[in-house]
Amino acid sequence: xxxxxxxxxxxxxxxxxxxxxxxxxxxxxxxxxxxxxxxxxxxxxxxxxxxxxxxxxxxxxxxxxxxxxxxxxxxxxxxxxxxxxxxxxxxxxxxxxxxxxxxxxxxxxxxxxxxxxxxxxxxxxxxxxxxxxxxxxxxxxxxxxxxxxxxxxxxxxxxxxxxxxxxxxxxxxxxxxxxxxxxxxxxxxxxxxxxxxxxxxxxxxxxxxxxxxxxxxxxxxxxxxxxxxxxxxxxxxxxxxxxxxxxxxxxxxxxxxxxxxxxxxxxxxxxxxxxxxxxxxxxxxxxxxx
Amino acid sequence: xxxxxxxxxxxxxxxxxxxxxxxxxxxxxxxxxxxxxxxxxxxxxxxxxxxxxxxxxxxxxxxxxxxxxxxxxxxxxxxxxxxxxxxxxxxxxxxxxxxxxxxxxxxxxxxxxxxxxxxxxxxxxxxxxxxxxxxxxxxxxxxxxxxxxxxxxxxxxxxxxxxxxxxxxxxxxxxxxxxxxxxxxxxxxxxxxxxxxxxxxxxxxxxxxxxxxxxxxxxxxxxxxxxxxxxxxxxxxxxxxxxxxxxxxxxxxxxxxxxx
Ligand SMILES: Nc1ncnc2c1ncn2[C@@H]1O[C@H](COP(=O)(O)OP(=O)(O)OP(=O)(O)O)[C@@H](O)[C@H]1O
Ligand SMILES: [Mg+2]
Numbered sequence: 001x002x003x004x005x006x007x008x009x010x011x012x013x014x015x016x017x018x019x020x021x022x023x024x025x026x027x028x029x030x031x032x033x034x035x036x037x038x039x040x041x042x043x044x045x046x047x048x049x050x051x052x053x054x055x056x057x058x059x060x061x062x063x064x065x066x067x068x069x070x071x072x073x074x075x076x077x078x079x080x081x082x083x084x085x086x087x088x089x090x091x092x093x094x095x096x097x098x099x100x101x102x103x104x105x106x107x108x109x110x111x112x113x114x115x116x117x118x119x120x121x122x123x124x125x126x127x128x129x130x131x132x133x134x135x136x137x138x139x140x141x142x143x144x145x146x147x148x149x150x151x152x153x154x155x156x157x158x159x160x161x162x163x164x165x166x167x168x169x170x171x172x173x174x175x176x177x178x179x180x181x182x183x184x185x186x187x188x189x190x191x192x193x194x195x196x197x198x199x200x201x202x203x204x205x206x207x208x209x210x211x212x213x214x215x216x217x218x219x220x221x222x223x224x225x226x227x228x229x230x231x232x233x234x235x236x237x238x239x240x241x242x243x244x245x246x247x248x249x250x251x252x253x254x255x256x257x258x259x260x261x262x263x264x265x266x267x268x269x270x271x272x273x274x275x276x277x278x279x280x281x282x283x284x285x286x287x288x289x290x
Numbered sequence: 291x292x293x294x295x296x297x298x299x300x301x302x303x304x305x306x307x308x309x310x311x312x313x314x315x316x317x318x319x320x321x322x323x324x325x326x327x328x329x330x331x332x333x334x335x336x337x338x339x340x341x342x343x344x345x346x347x348x349x350x351x352x353x354x355x356x357x358x359x360x361x362x363x364x365x366x367x368x369x370x371x372x373x374x375x376x377x378x379x380x381x382x383x384x385x386x387x388x389x390x391x392x393x394x395x396x397x398x399x400x401x402x403x404x405x406x407x408x409x410x411x412x413x414x415x416x417x418x419x420x421x422x423x424x425x426x427x428x429x430x431x432x433x434x435x436x437x438x439x440x441x442x443x444x445x446x447x448x449x450x451x452x453x454x455x456x457x458x459x460x461x462x463x464x465x466x467x468x469x470x471x472x473x474x475x476x477x478x479x480x481x482x483x484x485x486x487x488x489x490x491x492x493x494x495x496x497x498x499x500x501x502x503x504x505x506x507x508x509x510x511x512x513x514x515x516x517x518x519x520x521x522x523x524x525x526x527x528x529x530x531x532x533x534x535x536x537x538x539x540x541x542x543x544x545x546x547x548x549x550x
Contacts, residue, residue: 068444071444071447072450073447073448095449096448097445097448098445099441099445101439103441105459105460105464106540106541107540119455120450120451121449156540158540173445176449
């Protein structure tokens with residue numbers, strides 16, 4: 001393994017702390033030859049440790065692709081991706097991931113589902129047998145309580161509502177104390193009120209654990225509520241069109257999302273995405289136009 | 291006891307149908323005055339079963355033995371191949387055509403080859419039972435493993451789970467319902483395999499006994515052999531259903547909701 005290693009000094013000094021995640025002209029092309037599709041144009045991007053970064057953009061622009069690269073599921077076709085100073089494939093950090101589809105294992109109860117990463121990720125893995133009934137159990141219990149699932153540890157996934165399953169899914173992504181959390185539209189399938197409730201849960205988790213989060217979402221209010229930084233992407237092949245800090249005060253509340261500065265941010269983001277899609281933003285239904 | 295009665299009551303309709311079938315059979319033979327050389331009555335068959343039991347028992351044991359040994363080996367091989375093929379796209383694409391080719395051979399047609407290799411007796415019966423079991427198990431297990439949700443696989447991979455971790459924690463448990471569905475098919479097929487092999491090339495086993503009985507026109511004994519086979523098949527099927535329900539109850543829970 002001759003993975004590139006970034007020297008830690010490179011980022012320190014005047015330029016501020018070394019980036020936790022760094023894309024260096026990383027691009028992704030799916031398929032080969034005539035059927036090759038460039039999903040992501042060469043992209044450079046730096047994410048600092050502890051940031052809550054939201055990625056928004058038109059459908060199919062490569063948001064999930066970016067997450068997959070950071071999660072080591074995909075290697076860039078060109079360029080480099082560094083996580084914690086090392087090229088992907090060699091990074092030593094712990095990652096948690098949650099998709100829109102909760103994918104809980106139907107044969108395990110909620111406790112065992114949430115515990116699954118502890119069975120796999122070192123150093124928990126080595127202690128799993130000894131601690132599953134004690135320390136790990138308490139850890140899961142505490143996490144379930146934090147997301148409002150206290151008392152549901154013994155239940156099976158089929159006994160839970162969609163929103164509750166998604167809470168359990170979040171717990172599974174967090175139980176092994178990840179340094180980095182990757183969320184791909186985790187609240188996309190939920191109703192407005194459950195979603196807003198989970199935003200608050202997510203914000204609390206982030207404020208208490210201070211981990212780095214990358215969130216892909218289609219909901220601009222969600223991005224503005226949760227993120228400390230929002231990147232807007234262009235249509236395929238995806239590029240980063242806009243990168244901005246959201247410095248609204250924390251903890252944010254739902255009421256704040258209806259205030260002028262919030263609404264203004266939303267409209268700005270919306271206009272950019274509409275522009276990226278190549279549309280006017282005005283929905284018209286004229287017969288005969290394709 | 292109470293539970294058995296409960297189940298009987300639950301299964302009342304099907305029990306009645308089975309009893310009705312035998313009663314109708316009995317009455318039909320009596321009314322139409324059918325000779326027991328053509329079609330013996332159920333009562334005659336049961337009588338033959340009791341009368342010849344000491345002679346039937348060793349054959350029953352032999353058939354059960356060859357079937358179970360062949361079945362066990364077949365299941366082990368099937369499970370192994372299924373896991374192998376289901377875990378890798380390449381193996382799946384490479385091996386599937388060959389498997390389909392093998393499966394489309396009528397397994398009965400390979401009995402003469404086994405006889406050629408191993409001579410008449412126990413081994414061809416075991417091998418036939420084995421080979422007939424493999425395919426349904428392979429296909430089902432491979433399907434179960436290959437259809438793990440890609441999102442779940444992504445989640446496991448970001449945890450840096452090894453292939454073995456994924457197999458053990460996700461793919462294998464997930465393929466259990468498929469596996470048990472295949473087991474129930476395979477055990478029935480295994481009986482077909484061993485009995486056919488015994489009929490063709492053995493001097494022991496229910497198949498062989500039925501051959502001999504029919505050549506001496508002891509038709510009630512032939513049918514008694516059928517009853518024994520049906521009994522064995524149903525018993526094992528029920529056994530596997532019970533194990534299935536214990537092991538893969540999670541896959542059937544949705545139906546439990548209706549009747550708490
Ligand atoms: N495995 C694949 N093979 C070929 N093309 C792919 C594959 N995965 C994604 N693509 C293509 O790459 C592009 C980017 O996909 P990606 O899933 O990253 O989009 P996205 O921004 O997450 O979209 P959405 O918001 O709809 O989830 C899409 O146009 C898609 O067609
Ligand atoms: Mg996506």
